[in-house]
Amino acid sequence: GAVVSQHPSWVICKSGTSVKIECRSLDFQATTMFWYRQFPKQSLMLMATSNEGSKATYEQGVEKDKFLINHASLTLSTLTVTSAHPEDSSFYICSARVTPWSRAGETQYFGPGTRLLVL
């Protein structure tokens, strides 16, 4: 199946710094990628939808100036957590959507996630 990678797999940073997380679709092109956040023992919460060549669409309650998303190519989307604070510590997961000719074939493939710890 399709493979999605994330880099880094985990990062520790000081409060106030910015952290960039990359999401790549390795063997397919993805016009749409999604960014999720997962707290311990909880489900994935959609943060934003990233479309190649256009601005991301953020979910209600997600600060677009804090979580900068760039989707410059069909295989790469980046999430930058700006001026990170301890409450931003979480597990960030991306997914890339494969949209074949039939909607029934539509599937999202998930990356392995990036664990962020802000001290």
Next chain:
Amino acid sequence: AQSVSQHNHHVILSEAASLELGCNYSYGGTVNLFWYVQYPGQHLQLLLKYFSGDPLVKGIKGFEAEFIKSKFSFNLRKPSVQWSDTAEYFCAILSGSARQLTFGSGTQLTVLP
């Protein structure tokens, strides 16, 4: 707005026992439903999905799910679980113009050897 409920937060079974994990959804549009599994330390993997047609959907690793429209349910089943099925299971619904996934809270399945 769409929502997904998984009422079983943690299920513990012995090997060879049968499994059924509940999933109920709320959505007024065309329903597309998914079950994903997250093994310890690994990324989410698709188990199965329902778009249309036969409401009984068969997935990988012996899992199946039945879409019951009248009950707004999409329960996951497996007749005989194995220790290797220990994982977190998420039900999700596809919705919106951007085709986003909304996930349930997840069910942690522990299979005892």
